[in-house]
Amino acid sequence: MTIAAVYCRVSTEDQEREGTSLDTQEALCLEKAAQIGYDVPAEFIFREAASGLTTNRPRLTELRAAAAVAGKFKAIIVLKPDRLARNGEDILSLFKEFKIGGVKLVFVKEEFEDSPAGKMLAFAMGWAAEMYVHATKEATKRGKAARMAEGKIAQGTGPGIYGYTWDKLNKQRVIDEAQAAVVRGIFDLISQGKDCFTVAKEINGRGIPALKGGPWHARTIRNVATNPAYMGVTYYGRTHREGKKTIRLPESEWKTIAGATPPIVSPAAFKAAQDALQRPKGRTGKLKYAPYLLTGFLRCGECGSPIVGGAMDRGRYRYYRCRGTFPRETGDTAICRARYIKADETDAAVWAQVKEILKHPDVHAAILKRKMDAAKDAGSIESLEKTIKKLEGQLRAFGGQHQRLMSLFSKFSTGEIDTSDALLDQINQVKKDREKAEKDLATARYALEQLREMEQVELQLPAFCAQILPNIENATFEDKRAALSLLKFAGTVTNGHVDGETIIPFRIQSKATHHWTNIGITT
Structure with missing residues (x-):
């Protein structure tokens, strides 16, 4: 057959x-x-x-x-x-x-x-x-909006959060007192200054399962502690979908569902938790370690996790480590075995190279100018903005393509177009044009973002250098962090070796001669 x-x-x-x-x-x-x-x-x-x-x-x-x-x-x-x-x-x-x-x-x-x-x-x-x-999709959206206007949470908006059961009839949340006690405990612990990792580990140690029965994670704790629903404020319309992408809307466009979620914590308790989350985490009492210059600027070259600071022996040994080397809050093993590197030595090596940029602003401004000129060969900010506007208009116009294609079919059926292959070629060309416009738009948006960042650095670098140079050898921690931020420094750590670059461009590298492993100290 x-x-x-x-x-x-x-x-x-x-x-x-x-x-x-x-x-x-x-x-x-x-x-x-x-x-x-x-x-x-x-x-x-x-x-x-x-x-x-x-x-x-x-x-x-x-x-x-x-x-x-x-x-x-x-x-x-x-x-x-x-x-x-x-x-x-x-x-x-x-x-x-x-x-x-x-x-x-x-x-x-x-x-x-x-x-x-x-x-x-x-x-x-x-x-x-x-x-x-x-x-x-449109009917569903209209139905959701109507239900939310009545103080009801629409299906798919997220009725299931820890601390509540779901009233199907009234489409509202009802407090689960047992879970609510856990929620209040989370807010209390966060307000006391405990980090999300510690709170998750503590709750897991009590054998209390999360919403879906699994263990608590630091991210889950943060989601609870930052969710305004727990003080009785329920938002909808915070995001919308564009194809496969979820776009977060400005807060001014969010809407609230009045009375949909009864509060578990007071607004004052919620604010206290937010304030605590914003405060830098550090030791209390006599153990006050120096801050870590490069946190937020480095990622692990082995697993991609953030590089964070730590200390041993009452602050005697300060180091950077991959966040993936931490034991999980669930008790699971770490996902990475990257070695620790000395923080003071690494900070000094990186800062020494950043100082070279700041000490010669004219030289590096010229390098940045050449990079900007090369980027502008693909279009100035003004031309890129026009290109983006044009491409966005083209993509909006594709919304009417079905009517146009049906018109082509009508011509085909009356013999105005000779062959089916010719018609299919036209249809395929329309699809290719749309895909090309989408790619071109993404490229133009990225180029515009890069140019704007470079222009910002070009404008701010001379004034920043003039301010910091007189006392650069005694620059404060805040000044050093500001310099790294201004220069858009980003780097990776692989085998104890820092490899990064600034927007100028200027490559920054350092390799610690001594390191601490995950299972002991070597000097």
């Missing part, structure tokens, strides 16, 4: 819907294959749970690669067009791709012919599926 492949797809919201499960789709596709005389080996059954709004799907990618190999199979059987894609352009693009490879596309639920009418039908169905997704 002739060989065929089967493709089945569900999205998250489809998985429990009757008639669209992967098993159901596979059974119907195999039945169709038998009816029209195809055999489907197990290795040619491609199943996945993924969105149909993009063709960048693992199993679909494997199917396309297999279809490109001549003779592997002669047909691809899919339940219906929206299982292949929810975008008319993508359906037609895949059809053309499979046709070039000599592979026929077969739908179980719809008749699809390699003819103008058949292609128009497939495109229209894909277009309708995409419009359905868009309409559903």
